[in-house]
Amino acid sequence: MPPVSVGDWCLTTSIILIDRYLSRGGGKPASSVERSQVVTQGLRHYVKTRDQRTIGRRVCFLSVSSKTVLEMSRQRDQAVLKNKPDNTAFTQQRLPAWQPFLSAGYVLPTFFLLGLVFIAIGLGLYFTSNNVIEIELEYTGRSPNSSCHHCTKNDTKDCKCNIEFKVDKTLPGPVFMYYELVNFYQNHRKYGVSRDDDQLNGDLKYLKEPSEYCFPFRQDGQNRPIAPCGAIANSMFNDSFVLYKVNNSEISKVPLNSKGISWWTDYNVKFNNPKLDNGTDLKQAFEGTVKPHNWPRPAYELDTNPENNGFINEDFIVWMRTAALPTFRKLYRRIDDGLQPGKYLVEISYNYPVLSFNGQKRVTFSTISWMGGRNPFLGIAYLVCGSVSIVTGIIMLIVYIKYQGQNIRKVE
């Protein structure tokens, strides 16, 4: 029977005819499958013999393809059962799924493999860390023997002290010079919020009206805004270091590079100097503000290099990236050529008081590996973790062998 396009009337009629045939004059309507079977068997014959009177219907029926009848028939079935839930994998919770299972076949090899990998990583990290050379010099001056002890007296101003140290093995460049503070709570919540990022970003409005968070370092006694405001800026570390190489009582200055010691994003995006429209210099931009109370000079005069002044002074930026822990290290300078073996002397301008809160100050020289500075922790942690996982792997293997038989018992 070729498919011929016919109206709904014809379709419906055909279905009624089929149903009538199938149910022999009563009972329930036929299912779509039954109907299609009848159609494929060639119903011509049945229709002719059964319903002589309705020629019009018969013609109709003959013109309908089995496929259309089937389709139509399905629609009718659905119409009857309108509340029938959809039979999809999702609604019937039969979605295809992967069902992992903690069986010995997976768990035991995983533990052994993981153990080996961890030990390998651990060894790598440990040796890398050990290859890093670090020289740490404490100069707080708490003990009277310390060379900086004299600077801890209250009345000394512009105090300087020297610390000598020896390099036994070449420190290949670049060598990094850090200052380190101990017991200094840069991570105190109230300290950490005491800044105004809008102001530091060069926003002129906030330059004149710093955020409330900066309180009590927001305005000075005469209600003039402080720039940069807040406790962090106010407490900026202001010791400075000069490094000399001592060659048979002859002293030569080691060049220290202060460029690129802060994060690129901080220097280029986060911190910006306030700019006036007419492009005048920094001092004018800062006009109307006062320097933080502890600072000897205003922000626009921090460095002799005019490029390194204001909020984009790199030492300032480094300081403003507050530390996570009360013991922290901040990058001071870079020694690009490295340090040759020999005697060295650090001249310290001792300005920053830490003794009152039991703090410590250190200056550190360190080389760098692919994993940063010296830090044996991670290597040891990997080694421990790897060993533990191999040991537990063995225990689990024993358990597996011992109890294997029991679990094969049938579930009762």
Place this chain on the structure above:
Amino acid sequence: MPLFGKDCTRSKLQEEERYLKANDRNFNTKFHYVNNRIKTSKYNIFTFLPINLFEQFQRIANAYFLFLLVLQFIPQISSLSWYTTVVPLMLVLLITAVKDAIDDYHRYRSDNQVNNREVTILKDGKLQRGKWMHVEVGDVIRMENNHFVTADMLLLSSSEPYGLTYIETAELDGETNLKVKQALTVTSDMGENTQALASFDGEVRCEAPNNRLDKFKGTLTYKENKYPLDNEKILLRGCTLRNTEWCYGLVIFAGQDSKLMQNSGLSAFKRTNIDRLMNILVLWIFGFLIVMCTVLAIGNSIWESQKGYYFQVYLPWDVDTPNASFSGFLMFWSYVIILNTVVPISLYVSIEVIRLGSSFYIDWDSKMYYPKKDTPALARTTTLTEELGQIQYIFSDKTGTLTQNIMIFNKCTINGKMYGNVHDLSGQRIDITAKTEKVDFSFNPMADPKFVFYDHSLLEAVKIGDPEVHEFFRLLSLCHTVMPEEKQKGILIYQAQSPDEGALVTAARNFGFVFLSRTPETITLVEMGKTVVYELLSILDFDNVRKRMSVVVRHPDGKLYLYCKGADTIVFERLSASSQQLRDITTTHLDEFAGDGLRTLALAYKELNKVYFTNWQERYQEASTSLENREELLSELYEEIEKDLTLLGATAVEDKLQDGVPQTIETLSKANIKIWVLTGDKQETAVNIGYACNMLNEDMKNIFIIDGNNSEEVCVELRKASAIMRKEDQTEISIKQLKKPTFIPEENVDGEYGLVISGDLLAYALEDMEIDFLKTACLCKTVICCRVTPLQKAQVIELVKKYKKAITLAIGDGANDVSMIKAAHIGVGISGEEGTQAVLSSDFSFAQFRYLQRLLLVHGRWSYFRMCRFLSYFFYKNFAFTFVHFWYGFFCGFSAQTVYDEWFITLYNLMYTSLPVLAMSLFDQDVNDRWSMAYPQLYEPGQFNRYFNKLVFVKCIIHGVYSSLVLFFIPYGALFEAVRDDGETVSDYQSFALIAQTCLLVAVTLQIALDTSFWTAINHFFIWGSLAVYFAITFTMYSNGMYLMFPTSFPFIGTARNALNQPHVWLTIFLSAVMCVLPIIIVRYLSAELRPTSIDKLQLKIRKIKTLPPKPVVRRLKRPSARRSAYAFAHQQGFGALITSGKNMRIRNINYKPSKTVV
């Protein structure tokens, strides 16, 4: 202020007596009786917002978050930005509000539908159409056949003679047989006369609204006469008018005061077991939180005095912080804010979402869809799904729930030949299927087309005129109390008091003995096409002692016959000696019927000597008028005449069970669920069904049938039963009251026992000896309570809830089940029939009892399993998240500094971790549905709260603490004085925060990956997607653009780029994530190896065989039982007296015109 005043008076004044006047609204308004409007919805458009918010803030977690919000606006305390609290809170409130609104709208709609049903009210002397809700106390209402009774009312008059009205109380007590109510003669005389009815000004004084369905006391004062009113004159709301063209009634109790509404009890808000546990746990968490905050606050005080005081050079104290202790006090509150994440606000919303999901699964399940009625399963309450996995007791109604309430004449034995089985050509008995050819009754134009019989030989026997067969069917068509009704010409309808009788008379009708009509003195049959009138001389009616009924009729040829039908044992005692041989054959047949679970009835007859009968009849008249010993005299007379009977045969009627009921009950009892049947039906029927469902069987050691006449006897019986079961000495049973324990532990006895108790005795048991009753009942495998009222059903459930602390489920289909459905933790209604009250008050509904096993064993078990997995993980991830702050406190001067970025805190629960766990809780399956059904014992962990309890919670805390230690100290160690590979520092606060939060997120994502045991594509998408989204959002928020737009909101600029390009940062993340997960794998692996649970074993088995379990074989349960159950008549006296008095004979009004108001 009338509205206000009305409410006040109603609530204050306890109504003691109801006083009303018919047709006088002005008079009745004085008493402020409620009208017929019912209201179960809570809100309207204007009250929604305030009431809903008020309700939501009653939830302790929401109120807590509001409190946090207030704290955050105090600058000295605020340790987090306001948005960290507001965003989740708003989201939670919004989702809950939308859900509540939708729920309430549905309630409103269903109320509306009932309230707007039409009713005909007699107002101002005219019949007017109105709505149900406008009906007031004192109104006179007209009702038509098949209508629901609008309110509780006094029957005034009806279309039937003597003011009789037939009602069906299926909605109230589950009985489908008709009941008769009769109006007072003074009122029934008014008939249909609207004038008279409108001027009716009777005054009714009666009891106040109450919930007793079977009692009513009051007086009607009319025309200065007083008439007593009792229950016989009252139509109750919820009944259906049957067989009565119309009737008039006076409304006495309307709306909420009606007995139906009073009986349905307060629809208390149901909480699940997990909800209750959660409330305790939230309190624990609060305690825990306070301890943590106190520790940190003390730490802060010490730190401030030891260090902070000296650190003031760089960080001066606030002006308003005079000393360290005060700073500690402030810090306490700051930490309350920081650590708020241990109190799970989003937990509740997530739980609701999961429950909603599992409810949808129930709605969608095509295996719980009943195509014959086009009824899908429906989770009407969406908040209870996981409790379906914890059911310990099921209380089931019988009629309509276990049985279809269809009686079918299935088999019979006549003169030693059995009919009803189908045999093939070789004589083998074959099972009856849909294809088996039915007997064609087309020879008989009056046959009932619905009647189906398969054995052709019986019809052939009728056609060839076998005299015994003819006598057999003649007996069936004569000996009964059925009322015929011919609504249209040729369409006969039988109104039987019990469905069994209807089945028998219908059978006789189809086999050519059509019971056509009856008058008090005659019965007209059409016997094989010939109309024959028999003279009915006497009806010896049924009662529970006699267990038989007889009629004496005079054949047209003048011979007198006594026809008797009754319980086989009773009838066999009264047979003549000649029937001895037949009796033996019939007994074997009866045994076979009993084995098939059929209800049997023996039939016998004898011819009476006219002289003897006349004599007997005189003595009978005398006896029935005697004032003393009337009962005894009558029963002696009955005994005298009902003897030397000739046995005809026996019938077997099937009380058709719903499909798969015995299998379902068997499966559920394998799942350690106890099933009690609470039915309003009589003991015989209930016990019989107990046998048919395999709840009672011959293998049981003992079945205790409690009887007794007073409280003491019942008590002794109960104690005796429990002593037998415990194998204790029975002599020491006393009636001494035991001390009331608060909890009755589970006891085990060897062997199976059954207990049957009926309602009047249950009343004693529930009043004085509930503990005894419960103890005894719980020792039994099966408990059947029969003749129980709706309230008693609820009381039994309350009893089990109270002393067993068990999760209960009630399943029923009628209005009489409403109270138990509401009392149980879970109420299930059988749907598919129109207007069933049970469904409306149920939590879940479906069309067939057998779906219960899928609901519990598949959906319930999964929901519980998923919910527990969800809770364990949810608590874990929040503890792991929050405790890191605690450890960090020791390194930041206890200053309430957060470890993570504030955005991370805001989004952690909302975005980064919500979807994977949600996907797990919606899709996870430990084993699939087929296995769940095949191994019902997997259901047990839910019953004992194994998957989530206080111990598991403590384990979650320990796991969380462990993870937080790893997640804090690994990054701490790795970042201590650390620098990047270009020498710049990476140990700054922002990098640390980023690394710690990334470690945390990777660890908890790995954990959910480990917990997920069923990885669909959606799980993959959500789990890996969440990680991807985290990195995407993090990089976006830490980008230049975001900073330049909102510098203060996104200060973490560049942190992600600068930290996450470091190899050692990744190694740190990897290490901490692995270290969080490894111990869990070890513990899980070892516990599965060393102490495997049933699910572990099954999973192992599934792995091995890699196929699905065999499909359950639907086998016909063949019981070896030889127990026979007597035919169940009506439980009360039959209609016999009514018939002989002729009261219920309709005077046909041929020119009956329907009233104009009828649509």
